[in-house]
Amino acid sequence: MIPAKFEYIKASSVSEALSLLNKHGDEAQLLSGGHSLIPAIKLRLNQPKMVVDIGKIPGLDNISEEGNNIVIGANCTHHQIATSSVVQGGVNVLAQTAKEIGDIQVRNKGTIGGSLAHADPAADYPAVILASGAKIEVEGSGGKRTIDATDFFMGIFETALEDNEMIIAIHIPKSSGGVYLKFSQPASRFAVVGCAAIKNDNGVSIGLTGVADCAYRASAVESAYNGDAKAAAAHAVDGIEVMSDNFASSEYRAHLAKVYTERALNALA
Amino acid sequence: MLMKINVKVNGKDYTSEVTPMMSLAAYLREVLLLTGTHIGCDTSSCGACTIKMDGKAVKSCTILAVQADGSDITTIEGLSQNGKMHPLQSSFKENHGLQCGFCTPGMIMTAENLLSENPHPTEEEIRHGLEGNFCRCTGYHNIVKSIQHAAESN
Numbered sequence: 001m002i003p004a005k006f007e008y009i010k011a012s013s014v015s016e017a018l019s020l021l022n023k024h025g026d027e028a029q030l031l032s033g034g035h036s037l038i039p040a041i042k043l044r045l046n047q048p049k050m051v052v053d054i055g056k057i058p059g060l061d062n063i064s065e066e067g068n069n070i071v072i073g074a075n076c077t078h079h080q081i082a083t084s085s086v087v088q089g090g091v092n093v094l095a096q097t098a099k100e101i102g103d104i105q106v107r108n109k110g111t112i113g114g115s116l117a118h119a120d121p122a123a124d125y126p127a128v129i130l131a132s133g134a135k136i137e138v139e140g141s142g143g144k145r146t147i148d149a150t151d152f153f154m155g156i157f158e159t160a161l162e163d164n165e166m167i168i169a170i171h172i173p174k175s176s177g178g179v180y181l182k183f184s185q186p187a188s189r190f191a192v193v194g195c196a197a198i199k200n201d202n203g204v205s206i207g208l209t210g211v212a213d214c215a216y217r218a219s220a221v222e223s224a225y226n227g228d229a230k231a232a233a234a235h236a237v238d239g240i241e242v243m244s245d246n247f248a249s250s251e252y253r254a255h256l257a258k259v260y261t262e263r264a265l266n267a268l269a
Numbered sequence: 270m271l272m273k274i275n276v277k278v279n280g281k282d283y284t285s286e287v288t289p290m291m292s293l294a295a296y297l298r299e300v301l302l303l304t305g306t307h308i309g310c311d312t313s314s315c316g317a318c319t320i321k322m323d324g325k326a327v328k329s330c331t332i333l334a335v336q337a338d339g340s341d342i343t344t345i346e347g348l349s350q351n352g353k354m355h356p357l358q359s360s361f362k363e364n365h366g367l368q369c370g371f372c373t374p375g376m377i378m379t380a381e382n383l384l385s386e387n388p389h390p391t392e393e394e395i396r397h398g399l400e401g402n403f404c405r406c407t408g409y410h411n412i413v414k415s416i417q418h419a420a421e422s423n
């Protein structure tokens with residue numbers, strides 16, 4: 001499969017990548033693990049004129065502990081996250097989620113920054129990122145800012161990132177208890193529906209992916225939950241326009257969302 | 270525009286000029302003539318193109334050759350040592366782990382990654398480990414058996 005013509009530059013620093021984005025605007029696209037972008041380029045669903053490879057920028061693949069947060073660099077692969085003792089110790093649910101993504105080869109190459117920026121409505125991380133109350137650190141030519149997970153996902157393949165911004169790291173508050181359960185699409189292992197439930201000071205927080213055009217916090221479930229998982233899970237799709245595709249009708253997806261929310265709440269209790 | 274890359278493949282250093290659009294799988298097959306790496310789907314679904322890059326199994330159809338600049342790569346051709354087959358290769362041979370053989374290089378390269386992290390996997394772990402590899406001859410049963418035998422003989 002021959003992609004349409006593009007130029008390629010390997011950026012050696014964040015500032016070099018940002019200045020290339022600034023210079024080439026819409027025509028430039030960042031490349032990290034390439035496991036969403038390269039198939040899309042081959043299928044000509046996406047035709048950038050300039051590909052800026054950020055995969056080898058030093059410092060973007062670190063995992064560290066900063067106070068009450070685990071900080072994960074944008075270029076950390078799913079495999080790195082699944083096997084990191086720091087992630088396992090601080091937010092084990094994220095390590096468990098990373099282990100469920102795709103297959104060995106995809107986990108060896110795909111990155112958390114790429115997954116969040118791509119914002120596939122069926123991606124796994126967004127559920128956990130939302131439920132954990134994470135913040136996404138981004139940088140543009142105007143400097144750095146952080147975006148709350150709840151403000152980050154805006155629609156199908158749509159995020160709060162500006163055209164000339166890139167993700168630098170994800171800051172995730174440590175949590176003692178959390179689960180992520182998904183009903184996998186049998187070929188790709190993407191989530192038809194995935195539910196993350198994480199304990200916090202006020203009770204429990206819930207993130208759902210695969211259900212709507214982007215992942216969301218199921219606040220209605222959170223406020224209804226008083227120990228009765230089934231009753232609370234009945235609110236999983238309150239106010240949500242549920243997706244429908246050839247894998248699952250919207251009625252079936254709504255049903256799955258409730259079932260997986262109930263199971264996640266029970267698993268957490 | 271052609272770009273220069275330096276890679277080490279099966280222990281040998283190569284310098285080549287490639288277009289940015291060329292996949293690593295196409296580079297291995299068409300430039301280095303290492304045709305043991307197969308291309309099935311060309312879009313990261315089937316695993317036929319799996320190789321080892323910097324110690325990890327990856328799908329080479331979904332990596333640009335230019336991204337691989339500076340990498341250390343092993344393909345199926347690089348597994349045997351001094352004319353002696355790798356334990357996975359002999360185990361596939363003995364256990365009828367291949368039919369047409371199209372998926373076999375990818376299966377073996379993925380299994381090599383699996384066994385390097387988990388030397389004694391359960392059958393279930395092997396089956397999960399092969400999630401990214403399709404066998405159109407559907408010979409999964411003997412593929413799993415081959416990997417089990419290779420693990421036991423280690």
Ligand SMILES: Cc1cc2nc3c(=O)[nH]c(=O)nc-3n(C[C@H](O)[C@H](O)[C@H](O)COP(=O)(O)OP(=O)(O)OC[C@H]3O[C@@H](n4cnc5c(N)ncnc54)[C@H](O)[C@@H]3O)c2cc1C
Pocket residue numbers: 029030031032033034035036037038054074075100101102103106109110111112113114115116117118120122123124125161165166167168188189190191312313314
């Ligand atoms: C066979 C297969 C199965 C898969 N199964 C699953 C699954 O079960 N669950 C799941 O969640 N995902 C799955 N994926 C997707 C996989 O997780 C991808 O790796 C991931 O979505 C994209 O990460 P990447 O590093 O490969 O990004 P790339 O493909 O390099 O980039 C994706 C997009 O993000 C942008 N981007 C990359 N990095 C940054 C950054 N730092 N800042 C801003 N923008 C950036 C790029 O410009 C591009 O638009 C699967 C993929 C494949 C091929």
Ligand code: FES
Pocket residue numbers: 307308309310311312313314315316317318319328329330331
């Ligand atoms: S050819 Fe690379 S995964 Fe199918």
Ligand code: FES
Pocket residue numbers: 366367368369370371372373403404405406407408
């Ligand atoms: S042996 Fe024919 S595809 Fe697997």
